[in-house]
Every structure is written in C-alpha cells, then in structure tokens.
Amino acid sequence: MLVQGAILDRDGPRPADVRLRVGRVVEVGQRGTLRPHPDEHRLRGIVVPAPINAHTHLGDAVSVREPPPGPVEDLVAAPHGYKFRLLAGATPAAKVKAIRAALHRMDAEGIGAAIDFREEGADGARLLRRAADGSSVRLVILGRPLRRPIDPVELRAVLDVSDGIGLSSARDESGTARRTVARACRAAGKRFALHASEAVREPPEAYLDPRPDLLVHLARATAGDLDAVARARVPVAVCPRSNALFGRQPDLAEMERTGIALLLGTDNAMFHAPSIWRELEFAYVASRLRGRPASAGYLARAALVEPYRWLGQPEGASIAVGAPCRPLVLRLPADDPEYQVVTRTTEHLIVRPARPRSFSEPP
Numbered sequence: 001m002l003v004q005g006a007i008l009d010r011d012g013p014r015p016a017d018v019r020l021r022v023g024r025v026v027e028v029g030q031r032g033t034l035r036p037h038p039d040e041h042r043l044r045g046i047v048v049p050a051p052i053n054a055h056t057h058l059g060d061a062v063s064v065r066e067p068p069p070g071p072v073e074d075l076v077a078a079p080h081g082y083k084f085r086l087l088a089g090a091t092p093a094a095k096v097k098a099i100r101a102a103l104h105r106m107d108a109e110g111i112g113a114a115i116d117f118r119e120e121g122a123d124g125a126r127l128l129r130r131a132a133d134g135s136s137v138r139l140v141i142l143g144r145p146l147r148r149p150i151d152p153v154e155l156r157a158v159l160d161v162s163d164g165i166g167l168s169s170a171r172d173e174s175g176t177a178r179r180t181v182a183r184a185c186r187a188a189g190k191r192f193a194l195h196a197s198e199a200v201r202e203p204p205e206a207y208l209d210p211r212p213d214l215l216v217h218l219a220r221a222t223a224g225d226l227d228a229v230a231r232a233r234v235p236v237a238v239c240p241r242s243n244a245l246f247g248r249q250p251d252l253a254e255m256e257r258t259g260i261a262l263l264l265g266t267d268n269a270m271f272h273a274p275s276i277w278r279e280l281e282f283a284y285v286a287s288r289l290r291g292r293p294a295s296a297g298y299l300a301r302a303a304l305v306e307p308y309r310w311l312g313q314p315e316g317a318s319i320a321v322g323a324p325c326r327p328l329v330l331r332l333p334a335d336d337p338e339y340q341v342v343t344r345t346t347e348h349l350i351v352r353p354a355r356p357r358s359f360s361e362p363p
C-alpha cells in the first residue's frame, strides 16, 4: 500500500510518501518521490501511529443509560455512588460482554492501547484481563485494592494481576495509603497513578507526595498548581468530555504553556463512548470556546505520542522503517495534518494496513 500525503508522529507533521506492508512501514520518502508498484493499492492521506486512550474505566461500560443529574462525587464516589451500585449489581458475565463491546469499538477506531483504571480489587483486574483476551487493543490495567487501611496481602494480589495501581484521589485516600501503594508499585516495577483536582481543587503538595507516575483530570487546578505539576515532571491525562458533563474544564492552554506532558482519555465508559477521536475534537473545540485554545499539535501529541513515552516505548510513536509502530492511515487532506487529525477523524476515514498479528505484539 502506498500512501501519498503526510506523516504525523513524534517528529511532528511533514509531507511524505509512505509504503506499508502487513501493518509495517517498509519505505518512507519525500512527497511525490515513491512510485507505485504495479497493482499496488494507492491512497491519499495522513499516516499516524495508533492512538492510545490514556484513561478509561471500561468495567462500567455495563451501564448504557443516561446518568442522573447531580455532582460527579455522587455519581462516581466509592463505595456507594451510582457507578459503584451499578458495578455491584452487574454480573461478571454482563461486565465481560460490555467490556468486549467497548474494546471492539476501540479496535474499529484503530486504538493501539488503553490505560484502564479498574475498580473491584484483584477480581476486577482479572475480569478485565479475561475480557480483553484476544483483543488487538493492548490494555494497561491499573487496579485498585479495596480494603482500608491498605492490606499488604491484597495489594500484592492486585499488583500480581495488573500493571500498577490507579487510586481515586488524594482527598479520598490517606497519605499513609498513598505512600504504601506507591512504595509497593516501585518495588514491583509497576505504575502508580491517581485522580486529582477533578470535582474540587486539591493542593499539589497532596497529590505530588508521593510522586505519582500519572495524574488524571486536574480540571480544578490553578495556573500555580499546573506549574508545580510541570516542575515535578508528572504527566497528566485529561478527559475533557467527562469533565464537561459535570460543568468543568481542564485548562489545556495553560498545561501547554507550562510544558506538561499531556495524555488524553475518555474516562467512565458509562458516560462516554471510548472514542479518542471524539475526545480529540471535543478537547480542541472546548478549548477554543474557552477563548484561549491549546494548539492542535499539543492535542495530537496527547493521543499519538506522549502515551508511548509514558509506556517507555517512544519509538512506537515513530512512523519510520523498522520502528515498532502500528501505523494507521487517515484519509484526510494532507495540508495542516495536526488540525485535520484532531478535528476531522471519523471511523470511516481510518484505514488499517493490516490487522496486528497478535494481542501480545507491542503497540
């Protein structure tokens, strides 16, 4: 397959021709320099690495009804909020079926991986792993222990079946609990993440101590808070649609100004489809509406580049010969690729050169 148009990857946007074979990049040239082989499929478009959805709660895809009105705390607070009552009331089989449907949708949209916060302890993480078996979407599972104070035996059991721990927030968890979890994650070589400043502002001293590998939301953070996060070099996953549902908005332009490494997620699957493309467009439009927009390039990197760095696989975001990337072709005009990709990608414009051979392949 020969794509004539542009590349948008970790080195930014540029005009290019790209030859793809069995899902791999086999040749890259200046635009207009690669000649099509006889019978070679040729199309115009933008080649990008498969995006990564950096914050999901796929388990709660089990609910598809419109959420009741009310503050976000009432809806998603553990253990008695609306979401946790629904999770507790659903059978494992129903959850597996709903997660598979969500993964199927992400696969259809070319998503390479998702970083999921999985509630319900070790059993919850195991259920998610089972549901994702055979999916081409790689899942990075951040589990959550249930008992408080933290029970080291349970914590170890959760870590055994997950890639790290994703906690609710600093104000929901004691400093002792956060430190115990962070220490166990370090010792196991796994990730420690938590939500921060979602419904109300929290002081950075709380959520930066111990230093997490990832913060989620910061919708209520001040410019000073964002400076502190940037100085601590902690990446941030934002979920603008989820925040907007509860009347909030992360300050993406300020995050860009401070140099925060931004990732993008779709949050609770009971509220929003896990579509990174819809999230990208909403993030862009909402930040324009705010009057001080983040750049399309910053948002594109949040879906296509920064998550690979976070995973320790930066070369996965490189469209180059021999790179371990999973390229997608977006049938979009090649002028201004960042703007095109961020605002105009829809499922029917996505061409996957070939399906990945197996789930265990790197993204």
Ligand SMILES: [Zn+2]
Pocket: 055, 056, 057, 117, 195, 216, 267, 268
């Ligand atoms: Zn979340």
